[in-house]
Amino acid sequence: METLDRRAAFRLAGLSALGAALAxxxxxxxxxxxxxxxxxxxxxxxxxxxxxxxxxxxxVQATVDAYAAxxxxxxxxxxxxxxxxxNQVTLKLRGGxxxxxxxxxxxxxxxxxxxxRLKDLGPQAAKGGYTDVxxxxxxxxxxxxxxxxxxxxxxxxxxxxxxxxAGVEGMPATIEExxxxxxxxxxxxxxxxxxxxATKAAQLKDILPWMRTFGSPLMEGDTITVGDDASVAAVExxxxxxxxxxxAPDVDRFDARALFxxxxxxxxxxxxxxxxxxxxxxxxxxxxxxxxxLARPVLKAGDTPQALLWGHVIVVVDGEGSDAxxxxxxxxxxxxxxxxxxxxxxxxxxxxxxxxxxxKVAGDxxxxxxxxxxxxxxxxxxxxxxxxxxxxxxxxxxxxxxxxVGRSTAKDALAKAAETAKxxxx
Amino acid sequence: MNRRLTDGQFxxxxxxxxxxxxxxIIAYPLVSALVTGFFEQSLVRPGRxxxxxxxxxxxxxxxxxxxxxxxxxxxxxATIAPFVIGYALALALNTGLPGWLRGVFLFPWVIPxxxxxxxxxxxxxxxxxxxxxxxxxxxxxxxxxxTAMVAxxxxxxxxxxxxxxxxxxxGLQTMPKELHEAAxxxxxxxxxxxxxxxxxxxxxxxxxxxxxxxxxxxxxxxTIYVLTGGGPAGATKTFAVAVYDTAFKxxxxxxxTALGGLWMLLLLVLMAFYLxxxxx
Numbered sequence: 243m244e245t246l247d248r249r250a251a252f253r254l255a256g257l258s259a260l261g262a263a264l265a266x267x268x269x270x271x272x273x274x275x276x277x278x279x280x281x282x283x284x285x286x287x288x289x290x291x292x293x294x295x296x297x298x299x300x301x302v303q304a305t306v307d308a309y310a311a312x313x314x315x316x317x318x319x320x321x322x323x324x325x326x327x328x329n330q331v332t333l334k335l336r337g338g339x340x341x342x343x344x345x346x347x348x349x350x351x352x353x354x355x356x357x358x359r360l361k362d363l364g365p366q367a368a369k370g371g372y373t374d375v376x377x378x379x380x381x382x383x384x385x386x387x388x389x390x391x392x393x394x395x396x397x398x399x400x401x402x403x404x405x406x407x408a409g410v411e412g413m414p415a416t417i418e419e420x421x422x423x424x425x426x427x428x429x430x431x432x433x434x435x436x437x438x439x440a441t442k443a444a445q446l447k448d449i450l451p452w453m454r455t456f457g458s459p460l461m462e463g464d465t466i467t468v469g470d471d472a473s474v475a476a477v478e479x480x481x482x483x484x485x486x487x488x489x490a491p492d493v494d495r496f497d498a499r500a501l502f503x504x505x506x507x508x509x510x511x512x513x514x515x516x517x518x519x520x521x522x523x524x525x526x527x528x529x530x531x532x533x534x535x536l537a538r539p540v541l542k543a544g545d546t547p548q549a550l551l552w553g554h555v556i557v558v559v560d561g562e563g564s565d566a567x568x569x570x571x572x573x574x575x576x577x578x579x580x581x582x583x584x585x586x587x588x589x590x591x592x593x594x595x596x597x598x599x600x601x602k603v604a605g606d607x608x609x610x611x612x613x614x615x616x617x618x619x620x621x622x623x624x625x626x627x628x629x630x631x632x633x634x635x636x637x638x639x640x641x642x643x644x645x646x647v648g649r650s651t652a653k654d655a656l657a658k659a660a661e662t663a664k665x666x667x668x
Numbered sequence: 669m670n671r672r673l674t675d676g677q678f679x680x681x682x683x684x685x686x687x688x689x690x691x692x693i694i695a696y697p698l699v700s701a702l703v704t705g706f707f708e709q710s711l712v713r714p715g716r717x718x719x720x721x722x723x724x725x726x727x728x729x730x731x732x733x734x735x736x737x738x739x740x741x742x743x744x745x746a747t748i749a750p751f752v753i754g755y756a757l758a759l760a761l762n763t764g765l766p767g768w769l770r771g772v773f774l775f776p777w778v779i780p781x782x783x784x785x786x787x788x789x790x791x792x793x794x795x796x797x798x799x800x801x802x803x804x805x806x807x808x809x810x811x812x813x814x815t816a817m818v819a820x821x822x823x824x825x826x827x828x829x830x831x832x833x834x835x836x837x838x839g840l841q842t843m844p845k846e847l848h849e850a851a852x853x854x855x856x857x858x859x860x861x862x863x864x865x866x867x868x869x870x871x872x873x874x875x876x877x878x879x880x881x882x883x884x885x886x887x888x889x890x891t892i893y894v895l896t897g898g899g900p901a902g903a904t905k906t907f908a909v910a911v912y913d914t915a916f917k918x919x920x921x922x923x924x925t926a927l928g929g930l931w932m933l934l935l936l937v938l939m940a941f942y943l944x945x946x947x948x
Contacts, residue, residue, distance in 0.1 A: 329917060633917070
């Protein structure tokens with residue numbers, strides 16, 4: 243009896259193992275055996291951080307639903323919070339668990355492209371009618387790996403009502419005028435943060451345009467210049483604002499938006515998306531009418547205002563369903579009715595000539611003003627060309643934070659940041 | 669049919685599925701990770717290059733020591749505080765406090781760690797946090813190195829004192845009442861009874877509970893990551909956060925696994941203590 247039980251156990255184990263092996267080899271229910279790059283694929287994925295953000299979620303979902311209804315496909319959506327997005331997408335792509343279309347910040351393209359799994363979207367780009375600047379944001383080493391969804395800039399936005407209350411006449415144009423305006427706003431009291439600048443490491447990359455404002459090129463050829471006199475002066479100025487409580491501790495983009503939306507900050511840095519975000523969060527429904535973009539103040543009159551180029555692209559992971567996903571990416575970014583409707587909901591400017599000429603877009607004063615004052619002189623971050631750009635920015639951000647909390651001097655901290663960043667330039 | 673296998677052989681055969689699973693999901697990744705520590709390997713770029721002990725040398729010459737110090741400060745703080753609070757509450761519940769309070773005190777323990785961390789993130793927020801609102805201050809609790817570590821320890825203490833309380837209460841309830849009665853008859857006061865009766869009786873269970881909590885805190889990740897992300901300026905960066913940041917933000921698998929290897933060595937020492945204590 244004992245012998246029979248053992249045999250039965252062995253047989254059962256053997257059959258289970260065989261079953262598991264067969265199951266592993268079998269095509270999956272989702273059509274794992276389908277030819278790769280199948281344009282007729284009926285299911286593909288779309289990964290997007292915007293689907294995780296209240297202000298944009300409905301608009302993005304509407305685009306997804308409209309495409310699905312039009313073509314009869316099923317789009318499996320996934321999302322992660324913005325600050326975790328790059329890690330999650332990188333891990334999934336490396337693990338072979340990411341497929342279909344993927345929304346990317348333009349700064350992340352090099353990191354994802356280095357993994358060699360993105361589809362060349364040259365054919366879609368050629369017929370999309372995109373502007374040259376927009377197309378360049380999705381290009382990496384000569385290949386069009388992303389279709390531009392929105393192209394703009396990150397710049398300063400002001401609450402004109404608070405400035406008026408504080409007695410600030412006109413928009414500050416120089417650093418001196420800006421500091422003066424901040425002091426006047428601080429005089430209002432009531433827990434108002436004059437400038438809700440980033441002070442948490444996650445968004446301290448916002449210091450980079452200020453470094454440029456003070457005259458640091460950030461990079462010359464292949465040499466990182468962070469640590470030069472100009473960047474040190476910028477960080478010392480930032481620290482001065484921090485110590486004088488003109489900027490607040492413990493602030494990232496989301497805190498800054500919350501403070502601004504509550505009428506508790508006079509200035510903060512954001513992309514052109516700011517209006518939609520503030521409108522969604524603010525109890526003051528007229529706040530968006532009091533918002534105004536301003537050119538970043540310059541060191542001396544006549545200097546060029548600095549701003550960081552910003553935007554989203556949609557990339558497609560090569561493999562199953564990638565042709566269908568590429569068609570979706572093309573539709574979401576270049577179908578004029580779709581991009582105009584998307585703009586109407588979230589105020590993100592489109593990237594095609596036809597989209598920009600649409601009356602809904604061209605007639606929007608805030609966007610036009612933003613383009614004129616901020617995007618016009620915006621430049622890309624020179625570190626974006628490296629797959630390890632995020633590490634370079636983190637190295638700088640952590641050292642700037644060390645200066646703000648009094649753990650290091652600006653000179654020592656930036657020298658250390660440059661030293662850490664050097665081996666990451668690959 | 670004759671029996672062909674001895675009982676010992678059959679026992680080993682029964683263990684094969686478990687061992688295979690262990691090998692696939694524990695041993696192989698562990699060995700693979702340890703080996704990666706000897707290579708320069710990126711998460712995003714293909715290929716890797718053997719660098720010998722260079723990754724370990726880099727770490728021991730730089731980030732390892734501040735991270736070790738932060739880990740020890742956090743681990744000690746987040747173990748001692750809940751131990752003291754848990755012990756005090758266990759004593760109170762064992763003597764006079766009503767039993768339903770046990771349920772109330774267990775509440776923080778049943779809330780998921782990330783949720784607890786978000787609650788405290790809101791409490792400690794410098795600009796619109798509850799704590800500054802109550803105190804009428806404008807302190808950057810999470811943005812200042814000195815207060816950030818304290819804030820993280822307070823949060824972890826709030827989440828873990830109930831477990832300590834339950835463990836110690838269970839130990840107290842196994843103590844024969846006669847021991848205390850006899851000590852009272854001999855004229856011992858409350859403090860003397862605690863020192864001479866309760867403490868010796870509780871030594872074993874308290875030691876195990878303390879050591880387990882210490883080991884868990886040595887590996888703890890979520891509270892620190894949610895509250896401070898290891899900042900400001902690395903002031904709360906422990907091994908768990910440093911390994912995560914190096915691997916998944918820095919994409920540097922070589923240094924991350926080397927740091928993980930050093931971290932594991934330290935944990936093995938703690939495990940040896942634990943096993944010795946348990947066997948004793």
